[in-house]
Amino acid sequence: MSVPAAQAWTVATYVLKQRLMGRKRYPLVLMLEPLLRCNLACAGCGKIQYPAHILKRNLPVADCLAAVEECNAPIVSIPGGEPLLYPHIEELVRELVARRKYVYVCTNAIVLKEKLEAGAFVPSRYLSFSVHMDGLEPEHDEAVCRDGVYAQAAEGIRYAVAQGFRVTTNTTLFDNAEPLRVREFFDAMMDLGVEGMTISPGYGYQKAPDQEHFLGRSRTTKLFAQVLGAKKRRWRFNQSPLFLQFLMGKQDYECTPWGNPLYNMFGWQRPCYLLQEGYAPTFRQLMDETPWEEYGRASGNVHCQDCMVHSGHEPTAVNATFGSLKGLRDTAVSTLTGRL
């Protein structure tokens, strides 16, 4: 797959160290939201419906760095809101790169080219721009509820790639996705020169405007089996192949919500990136005091039954890779053959 060897090595050694230390639960990717405001209002997003005074707030850089230190995950993903609207994004990224964290800035790329032209960032193996792309031009513009955004994002990607930045895409699929169009979209992203793609089914945020197009579990596996079946060799995914197999219904994983903890202006979100049931003041309290047994499909929690989202299940897949010979073998076979 497309994760660079140095990054894969960092993740592998981190996971093995956690296992050797006997840790049952550990974070893999910190989701750090320095702000909640965005320059889009997508129908599938339940993250930005807040009063104006909340949307105006920014987490101080010192708070962000303290959260990174406390959590100590090897990867930091910066979603939002739109992180490029965060007034201290340059400083935050610089500090994280200096700490050798692998940073993914999850952006809609509307202002990416402008930021790069202004010299806001320096290419680094630790820095990736993960550009939100939900399909080809008509599908993406409809998903983000604004015409012209696909073209802006594609321009931003081309420019970033030309400047030597690592660029990936992140795509959420809903039940109105057409498999053949998604496959065409993968070709288009590879043509743009991205390092790899990430995909995930949408989750029915309670506050998301569009509630009718979220996928149930059986429809998810059917859709992803159609999308990823007979996978082209040129398609590169910045994800665990076992997670992609899980989406296709070939693996059965439980959710490990502590794998992708979320920190924002409210604190450490319980229990996961998607459900918003309260906040812990410290990472330790999040890990120690959250009743984890009440979440995940096996728990019977109704909110978890249809969820196959990456934030809960990709850490499980990564853990499976390094936790069993079968996981390691399946990952190696998929990586070497390019098949899922």
Add this chain to the structure above:
Amino acid sequence: MEGDASLRGWEPILRGELTLVDVVEHAFDYRGDVTVDRMDGTRVVGYVYNRDASASEPFVQLFETKSGASLTLPYTAISNIRFTGRDAAAGQSYEAWKRSREGWAESTKSRGG
């Protein structure tokens, strides 16, 4: 909350089956500012972002609208919570977005765009 329904304007009457704990849960779920009436007769307006009813001293946390300060109020200091601010999640339904998009497409067509 379904569709465009909202609790905006709700002034709960705390008696019978409706308790402060229930109202706090609604306030936590509400995507708008609320007015918290205190036992001492003062009030504070803000966005409720956290609460813990199971803590040894149950509390509500909010960002005050005017000052931006984070306040922690014990349940015992609260007499009521009124849903006074605009609900940012209301009126944002997919149907509403589709209607506005169709309107935009029509106006573009009529302008010959």
